[in-house]
Amino acid sequence: MANQVREQWATRAGFLLAAIGSAVGLGNIWRFPYVAYEGGGGAFLVPYLIALFTAGIPLLVLEYILGNRYRGSPPIAFLRMSRPTQALGWWQVAICFVIAAYYAVVIAWAVRFTGFSIGQQWGDDPEGFLMQDFLQVAAEPGMVSSYVSGVVWPLIAVWVVTLGILALGVRRGIERANKIFIPLLAALFLVLVVRAVTLPGAMSGLDALFSPDWSAITDSAVWVSAYGQIFFSLSIGFGIMITYASYLRRGTDLTGSALVAGFANSSFEILAGIGVFATLGFMAVTGGIALDEVATDGIGLAFVAFPEIISNMPAGSLFGLLFFGSLVVAGMSSLISIVQVVIAAVQDRTGIGRIPAVLCVGGAIALASILLFPTEEGLYLLDAADHFINQYGIALAGLVVVVVVSWVLRKLPELQTHADEASAIRLGWWWPVTLGVITPLVLGWMMWDSLRSEIA
Numbered sequence: 001m002a003n004q005v006r007e008q009w010a011t012r013a014g015f016l017l018a019a020i021g022s023a024v025g026l027g028n029i030w031r032f033p034y035v036a037y038e039g040g041g042g043a044f045l046v047p048y049l050i051a052l053f054t055a056g057i058p059l060l061v062l063e064y065i066l067g068n069r070y071r072g073s074p075p076i077a078f079l080r081m082s083r084p085t086q087a088l089g090w091w092q093v094a095i096c097f098v099i100a101a102y103y104a105v106v107i108a109w110a111v112r113f114t115g116f117s118i119g120q121q122w123g124d125d126p127e128g129f130l131m132q133d134f135l136q137v138a139a140e141p142g143m144v145s146s147y148v149s150g151v152v153w154p155l156i157a158v159w160v161v162t163l164g165i166l167a168l169g170v171r172r173g174i175e176r177a178n179k180i181f182i183p184l185l186a187a188l189f190l191v192l193v194v195r196a197v198t199l200p201g202a203m204s205g206l207d208a209l210f211s212p213d214w215s216a217i218t219d220s221a222v223w224v225s226a227y228g229q230i231f232f233s234l235s236i237g238f239g240i241m242i243t244y245a246s247y248l249r250r251g252t253d254l255t256g257s258a259l260v261a262g263f264a265n266s267s268f269e270i271l272a273g274i275g276v277f278a279t280l281g282f283m284a285v286t287g288g289i290a291l292d293e294v295a296t297d298g299i300g301l302a303f304v305a306f307p308e309i310i311s312n313m314p315a316g317s318l319f320g321l322l323f324f325g326s327l328v329v330a331g332m333s334s335l336i337s338i339v340q341v342v343i344a345a346v347q348d349r350t351g352i353g354r355i356p357a358v359l360c361v362g363g364a365i366a367l368a369s370i371l372l373f374p375t376e377e378g379l380y381l382l383d384a385a386d387h388f389i390n391q392y393g394i395a396l397a398g399l400v401v402v403v404v405v406s407w408v409l410r411k412l413p414e415l416q417t418h419a420d421e422a423s424a425i426r427l428g429w430w431w432p433v434t435l436g437v438i439t440p441l442v443l444g445w446m447m448w449d450s451l452r453s454e455i456a
C-alpha cells in the first residue's frame with residue numbers, strides 16, 4: 001500500500017471546481033432537458049428537487065465523508081472502513097474503467113463536430129452524415145465494418161490531453177485544469193443561452209419545457225427518472241467523489257461543499273434546459289415542425305437535431321462552435337475525474353508513482369477506447385455498455401453501499417460526527433433517514449423497475 005504523502009488540493013475552491021467539473025457533463029446538456037420535458041415539464045421540478053434532497057445531496061455527503069475520513073480511492077477507503085467491503089471499491093473502479101473508455105469517444109465526436117460547425121459541413125442531411133460519412137456505419141447489415149478513421153485522431157488527442165493533465169497531479173493538473181474549464185464553461189453556456197432565448201420561436205420552446213403537466217407527479221415512472229437523473233448527474237456511485245475528497249484536508253466543511261456542488265450542478269442543468277428548448281422552439285417555429293418531433297436526447301439531439309438547427313440559424317457557425325465546444329469542455333472535466341479513480345486505485349494498491357500509473361493504467365484505458373469504439377461493433381458495444389451501466393451497475397453499487405454502511409456496519413453515527421465537527425450545517429436526523437431508508441428503497445425500486453421492463 002502506498003506510503004507516499006497523499007496529494008492535496010491547494011484550496012477548497014479548487015476542490016469544489018473539480019467536483020463541479022466532474023458533475024457537469026453530457027448529462028446536463030443532453031439528458032436533463034429531455035428527461036424534464038418528458039417527465040411533466042415544470043411539474044418535473046417537484047420530483048427532481050425531492051430526489052436532490054432525499055438522495056442526491058445525502059449520498060454526495062456520504063461519498064465526501066468516506067473519501068475524507070479513510071483517505072483513499074474507493075478500494076482503500078472501503079478497506080479501511082471494513083476489510084470485506086474492499087470489493088465494493090473495486091466494482092466502482094471497474095465501472096469507471098468502462099465508462100471512461102466510451103465517454104472519451106463521445107468527446108472525440110464533439111471535437112470533430114466543433115470543426116464541422118464551421119460552414120456546416122454536415123450538409124443537408126445531418127443524420128446521414130453522422131451515420132455514413134462520419135461513423136461509416138455500413139449501409140447494409142452484415143457488411144464488413146470499417147475502422148472509423150475520422151474519430152481516431154480526435155480520440156487520440158482527447159487521451160493525450162487527459163493523461164497529460166492527470167500526469168501533472170491533483171494540484172497542478174486536475175485543479176488547475178478545472179480552474180480554467182469551469183469559468184470557460186459558464187461563459188460558453190451564458191452566451192449560448194442568451195443567443196438561444198433571443199431566437200424567434202424561443203418562447204414556444206420554453207413554454208413546452210416549463211408548462212407543468214401535473215398528472216406526471218402521480219406516475220411512478222417519472223419519479224424513477226427523476227432519481228435516475230439525480231444519480232447520474234451528480235456522478236454518484238462511481239467512487240469519483242470518494243477519490244476527490246481523499247485529497248481534501250481533514251476538517252474541511254463537507255456538508256457545505258456538497259450543497260454548493262449540488263446546486264451548481266442543478267443550475268447548469270436548468271440553464272442547459274433553457275438553452276436547448278429555446279433552440280428547439282426556434283426549429284419548430286421556423287421549420288414548421290411539431291416540437292415533439294425534434295425533442296430528443298443523447299446522440300440524436302447533439303449530433304442530428306442541433307446540426308440541423310445550426311444550419312438554419314443566422315451565424316450558425318458561431319453557435320455550433322459554442323455548442324460543441326461546451327460539450328467538449330464539460331466532457332473533459334468529467335473524463336478526467338473518471339480516469340483519476342482508476343489511476344488512484346492502482347497507485348494506492350501498489351504504491352507506484354503517479355507517472356508510471358498514468359502511463360500504465362491511463363494508457364490501458366486509452367488503448368481499449370481507441371481500439372474498441374471507433375469500429376461499428378464498438379458502436380453497439382458503446383450502446384450496450386451505457387445501458388447496462390446506467391440501468392444496473394451504478395444503482396447496484398449505490399444500493400449495496402448504503403445498505404452495508406447504514407445497516408450492516410452501522411457506521412452512520414460515526415460518519416455523521418466526522419461531517420458535523422467541520423460544518424456549521426448539521427446533518428441531523430435527516431441524513432440517516434434518507435440514506436438508511438429512502439435511498440435503499442428508491443434504488444431497489446429502480447432496479448426492479450428496469451428488470452421488469454426488460455422482461456416485458
Ligand code: PHE
Binds near residue numbers: 024
Ligand atoms: N455527471 C455527469 C453528467 O452529468 C456524467 C458522469 C458520469 C460523469 C460518470 C462522470 C462519471 O454528465
Ligand code: NA
Binds near residue numbers: 023024028235265
Ligand atoms: Na451532471
